[in-house]
Amino acid sequence: GETVKIPFEADNWGIYGLGSIYSSFGVQVTDLDGNNLYLPLEEGQTGIVRIIDDFLDLEAVKRGGREVELTLRENLYDDPLELNLEVGNVYETKSIPLRVAPGSKYRVDSVAYDWSQFFTYDYKAEWVYSLIVDNTLAADTVWVNIRPYEKAVRRVRFSIPGQVMPADYYTTILGNPLPEVAIPDVEGGKPVMRDTRATFSLGEQDLPAGLDKNFSARVPVLAGKKMEVGVYVSVENYSVPFTLHCSNPDNGRTRTFSGKLASDRPYDYFYTRTDLTHTDEE
Numbered sequence: 001g002e003t004v005k006i007p008f009e010a011d012n013w014g015i016y017g018l019g020s021i022y023s024s025f026g027v028q029v030t031d032l033d034g035n036n037l038y039l040p041l042e043e044g045q046t047g048i049v050r051i052i053d054d055f056l057d058l059e060a061v062k063r064g065g066r067e068v069e070l071t072l073r074e075n076l077y078d079d080p081l082e083l084n085l086e087v088g089n090v091y092e093t094k095s096i097p098l099r100v101a102p103g104s105k106y107r108v109d110s111v112a113y114d115w116s117q118f119f120t121y122d123y124k125a126e127w128v129y130s131l132i133v134d135n136t137l138a139a140d141t142v143w144v145n146i147r148p149y150e151k152a153v154r155r156v157r158f159s160i161p162g163q164v165m166p167a168d169y170y171t172t173i174l175g176n177p178l179p180e181v182a183i184p185d186v187e188g189g190k191p192v193m194r195d196t197r198a199t200f201s202l203g204e205q206d207l208p209a210g211l212d213k214n215f216s217a218r219v220p221v222l223a224g225k226k227m228e229v230g231v232y233v234s235v236e237n238y239s240v241p242f243t244l245h246c247s248n249p250d251n252g253r254t255r256t257f258s259g260k261l262a263s264d265r266p267y268d269y270f271y272t273r274t275d276l277t278h279t280d281e282e
Contacts, residue, residue, distance in 0.1 A: 001251055003071045006096065008087075011065025016040040016093055017086035018049045018060055025051045032063065043089050051083075055172055058100060060085055074251055075103050076172050105175035106246040106255055108200070111182060113240050113261070118184075118191050120238035122267070128231040133221045136277060143218045146231050148269035150213050153206040156183065156198045158242070160259035165202075173255070174200070174246065183261060186238055200244060200257075209266050219271055228274040233266035 017039060019025050028050045029037045041047045041062060050059040057073040068085070075081065081100040088094055128148055135142045171178060183198045184191040199205055221227045244257040 001071070001073060003069050005067045005069050006085075007067050008065065012043050012089050013065070013087050014041040014043050014045060014089060015047070015049050015060060015062055015068070015085070016088055018051060018058070018083065020081065020083050022082065025056065026053055028052055032061075054169070056081070056100075058083070070098065072100055072103075074248065074253065075100050076105060077102055078172070104248055104250040106173050106248050106253075108174070108179045108181060109245045109247050112243045112245065113184065113191070114242075115191060115240070118238065118240045120186055120189060120191075120236065122189075122234065122236040124235040124237050124264070125232045125270075126235055126266070128233055128269075130228055130230045132226070132228050132276065134226045135221045136224055136226050138223050141220050141222050143220055144229060145216045146219055146229065146271060147214070147216050148231050148233055148271075149209070149211040149215050149266065152209040152211050152213065152233060152266045154209045154263065154265040155204055156207055157204045157262045158198075158200060158202055158259060159262070160202065160257060170200070170202070170257075181244065183263070184238075184240065186236055186265075191238070191240065211266060217269070217271075219273070221273070224277070226276045226279075228276055230272040230274070232270050232272070234268040234270065236263075236265045236267050238263050 018027055027039065029039055029041070029047060031037055031047045037047050039049065041049065044065065046062050046064065048059055048061050051057070055076040059071050059073070061069040061071070063069070080102060083098040083100055085096040085098055086093055087096065131144070133142065133144055178199050178201050180197040181200050182193060183196050185194050185196055186192070198207060219229050239260055239262045242259060242261050245254065246256070247254045
């Protein structure tokens with residue numbers, strides 16, 4: 001937000017470029033009133049040369065021939081950037097090295113959900129595992145223990161429509177690790193806000209399902225039977241649009257990210273028994 005002024009001993013110069021030999025930045029050039037211009041700014045020509053992208057906002061302003069003003073409005077990169085301001089005329093050019101310090105990341109102020117578009121259903125089932133029990137030679141029923149919740153997790157996904165950004169896009173803006181935000185649970189088919197939180201990440205993440213991983217149930221296999229026991233969990237699913245509101249404590253700028261949150265949470269189990277007694281003979 002502060003401006004640094006670089007003095008010149010003469011006024012026969014213009015701005016030829018602003019950028020880095022290591023990275024490609026888009027440059028916006030205007031006059032002092034905001035009308036579009038093009039590089040170079042010639043001798044005697046005033047104007048503004050500005051790098052502005054998702055992570056960097058730096059401008060060089062030439063109001064006259066005796067100085068150039070540099071203002072860093074935002075730098076979200078993790079490390080200082082090495083840039084160059086190219087100045088000169090038809091006879092000679094000079095490169096002024098600039099070291100641009102990183103600033104603060106954006107922080108999450110709030111997350112808003114559009115409850116009018118909240119959708120949930122609980123008639124989804126997922127296969128956990130199967131086992132085959134051969135009790136054909138026994139005279140009594142055998143009982144098999146199953147543990148349906150042993151690997152149960154709640155899967156949460158934030159998604160944002162449009163162009164798929166690289167993995168470091170959101171960490172550059174919001175920091176690493178990415179922030180956690182409050183997400184809803186479901187009670188009686190309705191969304192409720194408790195203390196559940198998830199990382200704002202576009203990759204699928206696993207949260208505790210709130211089930212006893214050591215829980216076991218007994219399944220009977222009758223004497224003389226060979227059976228396949230299939231173990232399943234019932235899954236509660238929901239989706240809801242969200243808007244993440246963020247701000248930068250250094251410059252007061254705000255950003256929003258909008259998309260959809262989806263959640264799959266196991267909440268019950270069931271099993272199936274398939275009779276395989278005569279399959280070997282067939």
